[in-house]
Amino acid sequence: MPVINVSFQVLPQVPDGDTYAVVDRAIEVVRNSGVRHEVGPMETTMEGELDQLLEIVKEAQQACIDAGAKRVMTIVKIDYAPGGVTMEEKVGKYRNVP
Template identity: 50%
Template structure:
């Protein structure tokens, strides 16, 4: 069972004030390619997995933003670390 949930909102500084949505789409693609369980929400994306694994995904997301032309990136992150195990369903399943 996963030991962490991390929600991230990534805010890339785009060239000449371009729309950020294509950048956010690329960030979500990095998450998809990582293989971790995730859910996209309107203002953030939540990932489920091992803490270090999720930190590695965040690093790749930030690196990707720079690769595609962002000058810098702000990543707003919320972390729930629970060594005994935690899943998104445990927290929100009753609402589905």
């Protein structure tokens, strides 16, 4: 199975309003997964096999619920190519540019 990119954004409904703390729990799931990833201000992008990445998204949603969210809306983007696709080929030329 080719390496692909999955980006996702969780939008937790948090009763006390501390949304960032709940989103941090979702990001923690990604970090602990061991997959290559980049955290951005609006979403997190991961690189790997589709089934594994979608499972991480599911675990991240559950982490939000476990952290006190009453509901989680999640936006998912998938970039698939039969030969694979990497984050580096998309944004590598923009890294470390002053």
